[in-house]
Amino acid sequence: MPDAAQPVVTGIGVVAPNGLGTKEFWERTLDGRSGLDVIRRFDASGYPVQVGGEVLDFDPGEHLPKRLLPQTDRMTQYALAATDWALTDAGVETGELDEYVMGVVTASASGGFEFGQRELEKLWGTGPDRVSAYQSFAWFYAVNTGQISIRNGMRGHSSVLVSEQAGGLDAAAHASRLLARGTIHLAVTGGLDASLCPWGLVAQLPPGRLSTVPDPRTAYRPFTPHASGYVAGEGGAILVVEPVEAARARGAAKTYGRIAGHASTFDPRPGSGRPSALAPAIRGALDRAGLRPSEVDVVFADAMGLPELDRAEAAALAEVFGPRGVPVTAPKTMTGRLYAGGAALDLACALLSLQESVVPPTIGVPALAPAIELDLVRDQPRELPIRNALVVARGHGGFNSALVVQRTDQ
Structure with a gap:
């Protein structure tokens, strides 16, 4: 583009x-x-x-x-x-x-x-x-x-x-x-x-x-x-x-970030034995943004809160980024899942993170479940340079969506 x-x-x-x-x-x-x-x-x-x-x-x-x-x-x-x-x-x-x-x-x-x-x-x-x-x-x-x-x-x-x-x-x-x-x-x-x-x-x-x-x-x-x-x-x-x-x-005073890449997929029918299509959605968003996985600085997770679906998301992130390969956060632990408002709020969080080079925390997670290999930002914000942020969302019925936002000064 x-x-x-x-x-x-x-x-x-x-x-x-x-x-x-x-x-x-x-x-x-x-x-x-x-x-x-x-x-x-x-x-x-x-x-x-x-x-x-x-x-x-x-x-x-x-x-x-x-x-x-x-x-x-x-x-x-x-x-x-x-x-x-x-x-x-x-x-x-x-x-x-x-x-x-x-x-x-x-x-x-x-x-x-x-x-x-x-x-x-x-x-x-x-x-x-x-x-x-x-x-x-x-x-x-x-x-x-x-x-x-x-x-x-x-x-x-x-x-x-x-x-x-x-x-x-x-x-x-x-x-x-x-x-x-x-x-x-x-x-x-x-x-x-x-x-x-x-x-x-x-x-x-x-x-x-x-x-x-x-x-x-x-x-x-x-x-x-x-x-x-x-x-x-x-x-x-x-x-x-x-x-x-x-x-x-028009002389806009600021830009929070650019929308750089997006992809959406649909999961196979439950019981089909076929894997989740979340990882392909993430890869598609990165491809459209022209990014390698190593260039993503933070992921805003979907964080369903159900063991099977949490494992599936963690596995998809590990597949794309490697185990604990990227900082991950879920600030929706402070708001609940807001349905159509949830991913929009995560997107706002990602843009604010780009502006201030800080990752908001996930709260209420004292320890990760076995097989959850995430570098989860917990309890306290984490300051780090953020150029590219990925937001992940899943909707009931099989919807997957992934969107990349970037700093506008790069």
Whole structure:
């Protein structure tokens, strides 16, 4: 890809269980401060899962016009606020740009579950005449893309990707391809989810992947002998991405890094005896970035928290980089897995790591399980030169995604 067309990230907006806004989130992440706790938004005492990563200090009325509140689910309110913050961070005045050169590509895994639950309660409790007309779209996977584009006057190519946890990377990669082809000149991308409500929690129980440990300190322990599932969280991140020449032309104050390479694969059917396709996704991302494995300075792991899947990820990383061949981290141990928001938040972390040459820690992992050969950054941040970072994500059903970000001064 010509240097002028290289997609660079110029703005970041974060809504996470351990911090609102990029600055607060990053400071707390480097400090190892967890946002996991006993679920408070509703009484979860009767559920087998009682721990979550909730965003409890977000008041939508402080961040959005009142007219939008009855129209939107919690996840969309997060997405709109994070977009405002990312555009401000990038120094983008959308009213000064042609509306058809700006596009929106987001990821979603569940849509507006909480809004849907509320309207179903009205349907069965008080009758169909009390159901909000906004239910027709507030539940939908694509609603974040639509609401962001409407609010910011972005009428260029817009879409949504649904590949669960892998979605945040797939969305950023798709946005980058649109920029490289000249379809749009500025993209808002990322992912946010918020399914911590009774209906949303029940919907997540059947696969048996959620941790039922009641102590927030030990509920989510990926790569350990005690791994028993993951903790569900809410939130995510939004990025502003532009071709580097466009960012320079409008006088962008900074670039966090460039999106250098991406690849996605799909795992074979369970029980087929065929191996995971995660390693090929990683190699594909490195190939597209023009990198050798030895040139990757840190990996942000998927960290499912289930023994079999943790071993599979560790094996894929060892296959590509060698045993303990690269520093690995999983800061999502402080937020839980945020579904479509999870990989987007990891991508934001990777870009911040490039800026500050520091790897955020993984917490709650006192020891690695046998056969997990990882150089896992635990408990404390690790300072080291970071030129290239790899983010890995897997989505339920077999999705694999890997994306490389690079410093822009190399």
